[in-house]
Amino acid sequence: MAAEDRPAKQPRLDPEAEAANVIIQLESAEGQQAGPALDVPHSVTPQQLEVLLNGLLQNEEKTPYSFYVEGQELSGELGEHLKKQKVSVEQSLRIVYMPQAVFRVRPVARCTASMPGHAESVLAVAFSPDGRRLASGSGDTTLRLWDLSTQLPQHECKGHRNWVLCVSWSPDATMIATGDMNGDIWLWEAATGKPLGQCKGHSKWITSLAWEPAHKALPSRRFVSGSRDCTLRVWDANTRRCIYSLGTHTMVVTCVRWGGEGLIYSSSRDTSINVWDAAEGKLVRSLKGHGHWVNTLALSTEHVLRTGAHDHTGKAPKDPQEGMQVAQQRYDAVVKGQPERLVSGSDDHTMFLWTPAASKSHIARMTGHVQLINQVTFSPDGRWVLSASFDKSIKLWDGVKGTFVATFRNHVGPVFQVAWSSDSRLFVSGSKDSTLKVWDVRTRKMMVDLPGHADEVFAVDWSPDGSGVASGGKDKMLKLWRH
Template sequence: MATLVPPPKRVKLSGPSLKPAEPTAKAPTVVVQFRSSVDGLPLGPAVSLPADTARDGMEMLVNRLKGGAEEDDPTPFSFSLLIPNPLSTSTTPSEPIKIPLPTSLQADILSPSPAILALLKAQGLGSAPSFTSEDVFTIVCEPQAVWKVRGIGRCGSTLSGHSSPILCSVISPSGNLAATGAGDATARIWDLQTELPRATLVGHKGWVLCLAWDPLERWLATGGHDGLVRIWDVKTGKPVGDALVGHSKWITSLAWEPAHLASTTAPRLASSSKDGTVRIWSMATRRTAFALGGHTACVNVVKWGGEGLIYTASSDRSVRVWDAAEGKLVRILSDHAHWVTTMALSTDHVLRTGPFDHEGRKTKDDEEAKKLALTRYQAHIANSPECMITGSDDHTLFLWPPQFANAPLGTTPKKYVSRLTGHQKAVSHVAFSPDGRWIASAGLDNSVKIWEGKTGRFAASLRGHVGAVYRLAWSSDSRMVISASKDTTLKVWDLKTYKLKTDLPGHTDEVYCVDWVADKVVSGGRDKTVKIWKH
């Protein structure tokens, strides 16, 4: 006979928990007209949708309106609300104002946050614009990554020549050349079209620790353990004058002045050093224009931003922002608890590639190249101003708000936007995706983590390496990221699924460096070989 289970006792409930939950406010329904950023034409009829429809939802809707888009691989879009300029008159018409929509109409326009209100004020609006239920919202849709980079799947060439471990590798802005620096005191230039060596750069008396291509691809700068900075002519492989002397310890990082800001004949170069200083060199005089002092320990990274600012990260636990025109200190950011070892700007990709885009357009002279670089930069920051992220040995990253050289006192917030936690060991490298929408960070805890570029919100953890991850590089379409590790492998990750796309074994020892431009990847490491990976 089955055992009968007695019914549960009735418990008399009382107290405030019995009160029904307050109904959540329902987002209003709005009428939206999507327009193309290319020609300004409507992408379809006006549609009604909830005001809290997120960016992903609008992206899916726009792809369906355009028709012909595969649902498993939609085109990514950025969105901006178009409103009339309040200063516009019939006699002096002004361009409409674009307000970025990083989240939704509800969050960014109808109930804007303090950050959005500050942005509206910067656009010339005293407050958030008011709308009625009968208004039609005009949203401009700008396609991002309309092309697609082919996945990396095999090793095309293994190039020998260096007699010591390869410490750094950088592909040129056009993607036609690559440079590597090694412990044998030499740098080498490789032709990625023929996959053959092109030049050996001999002159340093110690390890070559860092490399930087001029944005117009005329010169290559190298920094060494000997404290010297050398400039090389890319076409001839010969040194351009004598070494730049001034630092008392080894060079840690190099950064050229962006193409759209620099003089076409005499750009400037920034170098950071173990001696705690940053020097700005003039190619016209081949001397120090000025030095940036103030850090009390090694300056690990220097970046030259597109807004006329220089960013430096140091082992004194601080990040400093400088005016590139005069070398004046703009701001000190000191929230990290340990050495700041890595830094990235949301504009890194467009500044690095200058006038070289995915279409491979050729310019007739340096002036035209400078104008094209400016056009590309302005298009990049149209929806999101240049911002910075830093990583530290304290296992954290900080996403900082946009900095401005001539902003009135108190208008640029000093506090970070977000503190990114999750790594269990030191952060070794961080990089923004080319479109600025995502951040990838590598750690000595064997993991790669993905974060949202504007908010710093955690997105995914990519696990598969069994050794420390040293370096990262993004594909130009922002859909994939590659990681180099102590476990002798490189791994390509798919940002749509957050899963491993391709495992690339081949190196016989630790992989210290990797770079990805167009459809070529170059890597190097302790096994002294350069590997070129392709589709």
């Protein structure tokens, strides 16, 4: 082609011109450009773009990526995608890339164990940060620890005198904190199930528990509790003493989270979200915007805060110093130099996305649910947010911008809880309709329907090592689900 025939500017894309090239600019979700604009053929595939991008970023180890054009994932040839989505290209086409987990979690497909033992409803289930053990709290006032290799009960922990509402593992997997309906908190040794002691101070039931992250302190020592008595308390797990009490909420504290930047977050029925300095217990700022009770909070870093120094295989350094460094590296890899994001869900059917360390103004108001929001949770990579609602649906949102992505409908009752697989590709939901369902984020479809419980499913968790899902509910049965 002679120089004079060559167009000076990239022409508007003609869907029929299959042989024409298209100029693309690869960018990260944060807007950082990867190299110069590139002239690529229409037939370019995500696999070829991945090879190209790994070269541009000079990645020593090949990283898998997914690619998005105007929010839609590219699944085949670029030209076909542009035609199908009716995207016209004036100058250059912006393609956003997202790193994917190097490992893959297989969807759970069957119940491998139904574990009786609890005499009342199972109200909380939680896998340990290394994925090797499981803890369950119940209305029968006990905490039970289960051996996942034999699928048998390991320890029955007695001490509470009322329903066990919250179960929280320390990030180093050595201790478990439990909170009950009387306002009592117990600490247990994870290896033996022996009681380490009681934390007394709250006068009404415990709504939420959260530990200080591993990159801030190892071995784990401090944790925070929220209660219906309108206060938060920060405790020393070694002495079981209250270090300080935080009391500016005027109504029930519904949820507490301990962030990775030295901040503690609390939500309340007084419609506010408070941000506290974890070192001194001072109020940093109050986030306002919700018109009704705030029920639930989630952090963009919650998966890495939960697992600490443990990788997706459950391995972690034995030395606390090295463990803190590994936990810090894992944390840094998720935040990528950006401030931690917080999402809140409310009885007013809305959600807000915040960056509390940077501003008291919200990034986005997220609307769409038509009944109250039970739970919100970020994907392990911080890319997505899920919300579970009484309106029987689950909604998927962009975790950076707060924009709506998709609705997942198949449950015929309120959705109580959702849990992500550690590779951020799948999630599982538990509902009042007695079923669990496994969903695929990329296809936006249900993969597996898991009936089996005889009644409402209150609690569900996906093991951090990806090996399986645990669920519990009104039928007093704990079930394990595997591939």
